[in-house]
Amino acid sequence: MKPWFGSVFQINAASLFMIGTVLGGLGIPSAAQEQRSDTAAAAVSQFTPAQLAERTLHRRAIEAVIWGMPAVNAQLMYDAVKQAGSDFNQVVYWSRPLSWKNQTLTPNPNTIYVFPFYNTKDGPMVLEIPPAGQEESITGSVDDGWQTAIEDVGPAGVDKGKGGKYLILPPGHKEKIPDGYIALPSSTYTGIAILRSNLKSSSDADVARAVAYGKRVKFYPLSQAGNPPETKFVDAIDVLFDSTIPYDLRFFEALDRFVQREPWLDRDRVMIDELKTVGIEKGKPFKPDEMTKQILNDASREAQAWLDHKYQNMFTPTFNEGTRWGLITSRPVLEGMTSNFADPNAYPVEGRGVTYSYAYFSPKHMGEGQFYLMAIVDKDGKPFNGDSTYRLIVPANPPVRLYWSATVYDRATHALIREMPKSAVSSLTPGLTKNADGSVDVYFGPKSPAGKEANWVPTKADGGFEVLFRFYGPEKPLFDKTWKLPDIAKGS
Numbered sequence: 001m002k003p004w005f006g007s008v009f010q011i012n013a014a015s016l017f018m019i020g021t022v023l024g025g026l027g028i029p030s031a032a033q034e035q036r037s038d039t040a041a042a043a044v045s046q047f048t049p050a051q052l053a054e055r056t057l058h059r060r061a062i063e064a065v066i067w068g069m070p071a072v073n074a075q076l077m078y079d080a081v082k083q084a085g086s087d088f089n090q091v092v093y094w095s096r097p098l099s100w101k102n103q104t105l106t107p108n109p110n111t112i113y114v115f116p117f118y119n120t121k122d123g124p125m126v127l128e129i130p131p132a133g134q135e136e137s138i139t140g141s142v143d144d145g146w147q148t149a150i151e152d153v154g155p156a157g158v159d160k161g162k163g164g165k166y167l168i169l170p171p172g173h174k175e176k177i178p179d180g181y182i183a184l185p186s187s188t189y190t191g192i193a194i195l196r197s198n199l200k201s202s203s204d205a206d207v208a209r210a211v212a213y214g215k216r217v218k219f220y221p222l223s224q225a226g227n228p229p230e231t232k233f234v235d236a237i238d239v240l241f242d243s244t245i246p247y248d249l250r251f252f253e254a255l256d257r258f259v260q261r262e263p264w265l266d267r268d269r270v271m272i273d274e275l276k277t278v279g280i281e282k283g284k285p286f287k288p289d290e291m292t293k294q295i296l297n298d299a300s301r302e303a304q305a306w307l308d309h310k311y312q313n314m315f316t317p318t319f320n321e322g323t324r325w326g327l328i329t330s331r332p333v334l335e336g337m338t339s340n341f342a343d344p345n346a347y348p349v350e351g352r353g354v355t356y357s358y359a360y361f362s363p364k365h366m367g368e369g370q371f372y373l374m375a376i377v378d379k380d381g382k383p384f385n386g387d388s389t390y391r392l393i394v395p396a397n398p399p400v401r402l403y404w405s406a407t408v409y410d411r412a413t414h415a416l417i418r419e420m421p422k423s424a425v426s427s428l429t430p431g432l433t434k435n436a437d438g439s440v441d442v443y444f445g446p447k448s449p450a451g452k453e454a455n456w457v458p459t460k461a462d463g464g465f466e467v468l469f470r471f472y473g474p475e476k477p478l479f480d481k482t483w484k485l486p487d488i489a490k491g492s
Helices: 004-008 013-025 031-044 049-083 204-214 249-261 271-278 290-312 331-339 349-355
Strands: 090-093 112-119 125-129 138-144 149-153 164-169 181-185 190-197 218-221 233-235 370-375 390-394 400-410 424-426 440-445 456-458 465-474
Touching (some): 049 112, 049 190, 049 249, 049 349, 112 204, 149 164, 149 181, 149 190, 249 271, 249 290, 331 349, 400 456, 424 456
Parallel strands (some): 090 233, 164 181
Antiparallel strands (some): 112 190, 138 190, 370 465, 400 465
16 A cells, blocks of 8 residues: 555656745745755855955956046046146147157147146136137037037137137036126036147148147136136147056056046946945045055956957948948947937947047037048958058048048057157148049058158058048038048058
8 A cells, every 4th residue: 555645745846846936935945946055155155255356356447447438538638738847727739730749549640739728626717719710720629527528619619710708617517607608517627628720731831820820729717807817838749748548557546536636427426336446436545555456457458458359340330331441439429428428328338438548539519620530451351560551542522621631540559650750641741642533642651652752651560550531621522422432452
């Protein structure tokens, strides 16, 4: 005779599952659940508390690099300003077109730069833009400390070339705006106006004219508007002005300087605890110990590798189908930077981090004053190599009101290649030769093709490079794509 329970309880896999489900529902762990818990506990126990803390620090340091890139980018430019002998609420300018000594990220060597760096901690600052003339104009924008565009100035900006008084306001400013000013509310106390005094040609006379026009900019506190003090200009033309991104402890030191000075934005409050993990906390000194320094250095290098991987895929889809030229940033980043991230359901931190790892500044209205296309590979999809020669054929009738230019940058730093006698060819280049059909051949390589020196941009044989094509005063054929820039091809 079988035991009575044998006919009632036929224990099998299905029964075990049902029992486990019931017991689990009652809060009683089943044998299977206990086994899974033991496995999870064993996995957790593989890490000591110290190891868990180190892994968390490493992860959060990588995220801090990606998130903080535009702020650190701006902070490093201010640090370079200090090295050049200037300061906030003064104007750094370059009295000639840039040489390689300007080591900012992808700068324009075919213009005269005028940089007012503002600090509104003590009150609003007035930026006066002079009226444009027949041969003088400014293309530029005012950005906050995150390099988010507040507004454009000059003919492509609010004043439409008539000139105007722009009033840069500190965060939370509530006072009435005086009549006659264009209000620019900044989300940070500090920021920068990126102004280019445009050249008509590269002649000494036109360069001098552009410099003189740029120095007609006025910059002073609103509190002294009744009797404005003279604007202080500091010429950085012969200074090594280096704001390339350091992927080591110096990145976090720069980020700390920015965090200590600026208010937290609501959209970034999640980073308060994240930065505490890496040792950055408002009101406290940043003093990492030796082990933390090593972890931050390692994390910085990993972040650099991640950013570079993303950068290599940044320019797809391309601007014109079937070519290698791409926009300098993604559409979500462009929309965010020009709207102060107004969309509550979008915050493209990763794309923004990639963009500001190789560039600085954002315009409010891309395509009004300037437009950019970037190429990092040749027609065959291979990275540009500095020991080879390449040719770009710029078709006739480029769609620009001012000028076009093709500039070479060091692939590793995204700055002008050091020690080079020139970095670009443009429609302003003296002696530029054209083909019979009006097109222009531009050459890139370690040596100039014979008789083509004016049309040649030198490269270093032991490094890679990238090419940025600028359209200043872009016109309709560029955007309706009836004029198309062909790819850069290897060979002369």
